[in-house]
Amino acid sequence: MGNPKQKWTSEEEEALRAGVAKHGTGKWKNIQKDPEFNHLLFSRSNIDLKDKWRNMSVSANGPPREKSRTSKAKANPDAPTTQLSNGQIVVSATPISNVAPMDAVMDDSSKCILDGKTASKYNAMIYEALSTLKEPNGSDTSALVSFIEQRHEVPQNFRRLLSSRLRRLVAQDKLEKVQNCCYKIKKDVLLSTKTPTPKQKDIRPRQIQTSCYLGDTVEDASVAAAYKIAEAENKSFVAAEAVKEAERVSKMAEETDSVLVLAKEILERCSRGEIVLMA
DNA sequence: ATTAGGGTTAGTG
DNA sequence: CACTAACCCTAAT
Known part of the structure; x- marks a missing residue:
């Protein structure tokens, strides 16, 4: 009756995100009670947190027509x-x-x-x-x-x-x-x-x-997560290697360049008839 | 006691 | 009217 919907403020959303980062999803009560976030989330229940997180997570497309009749397996959120x-x-x-x-x-x-x-x-x-x-x-x-x-x-x-x-x-x-x-x-x-x-x-x-x-199960999720992490690590490793290689090549180019300068100088001196002694 | 997920309702373009 | 976000209900743990 006298209870208009309380829209979530961006501060609250931030607090929720931070809370999830700290406690993990599903620890709504912990997040809600955490003194770090409680001053922002005191007016929200753990259920509110859960719902809000759901709204933020899902929603882009949820074809309202088809309600996955196949099964109500917990689609990995x-x-x-x-x-x-x-x-x-x-x-x-x-x-x-x-x-x-x-x-x-x-x-x-x-x-x-x-x-x-x-x-x-x-x-x-x-x-x-x-x-x-x-x-x-x-x-x-x-x-x-x-x-x-x-x-x-x-x-x-x-x-x-x-x-x-x-x-x-x-x-x-x-x-x-x-x-x-x-x-x-x-x-x-x-x-x-x-x-x-x-x-x-x-x-x-x-x-x-x-x-x-x-x-899908927790194992599935963790396997997928592990896979992603491994892949990410691999990519970052490859990238780091590429950077090293680039540095090596550029160093080599520098060295080559100075050798070239030296060679030119020697050539010049020789062509002037000078005797060049090499160490 | 809490959570997840489905359902309902209010607000908005 | 369709869509979204906030809120409610309930089974499951």
């Missing part, structure tokens, strides 16, 4: 945290920006769930488009739609999904709305969160993910 048997907790940042662009093929015929991931996927596409287009005044929805359509398979109602995604990202301060119609990436987002690299076009489909994720 993109479990950002994984508690390992030894009690260690692996946390991966915010729900929305944890963009792990895995292209599970999603045509209409295959009923892959993984819908929570779709949000991330669309975010990745948006970031890719924005950072490629690099419009100083931002890009409008149509521009983004056509850009993304050229590179990805998108559903028919994509425009709608996209605009809702855009609105959400703006609300979350990840994007900036310019001239009331265009969107661009907020600067500090690039610093604070790891946005997907725009030019990673060679995302290989990986076995763990290709099949539908129906009976």
Whole structure:
């Protein structure tokens, strides 16, 4: 009756994110009680936290028509945290920006769930488009739609999904709305969160993910997480190696250059008839 | 006692 | 009217 909906403020959202980063998902009561966040979250119940987190995580696309009748298996809610048997907790940042662009093929015929991931996927596409287009005044929805359509398979109602995604990202301060119609990436987002690299076009489909994720369990999630971590580590290792190699080559080039200078000098002296002694 | 997930309702374009 | 976000209900642990 006299209880209008209490919209979540961005401070509260931040506190929730921080709380999840600290305690892990599912520890709503802990987060709510934590003195670090309680001053912001005192008016929210643990259930509110859970619901809010769900809203932030999922929602990009949830085809309301199809309610996954196959089973009500707990579709892995993109479990950002994984508690390992030894009690260690692996946390991966915010729900929305944890963009792990895995292209599970999603045509209409295959009923892959993984819908929570779709949000991330669309975010990745948006970031890719924005950072490629690099419009100083931002890009409008149509521009983004056509850009993304050229590179990805998108559903028919994509425009709608996209605009809702855009609105959400703006609300979350990840994007900036310019001239009331265009969107661009907020600067500090690039610093604070790891946005997907725009030019990673060679995302290989990986076995763990290709099949539908129906009976997924904590083990499945942790295997997938471990896989991702390993892959990330591998990539970072490869990158580091590449940097080293580049440094080595450039050093070599420098040395070669100085040898060349020396040789030229010797040649010059010799051609003047001078006697050059070499050590 | 808490959580996850489905359902309901209010607010908004 | 469709969609989203906040809130509620309940089974499961």
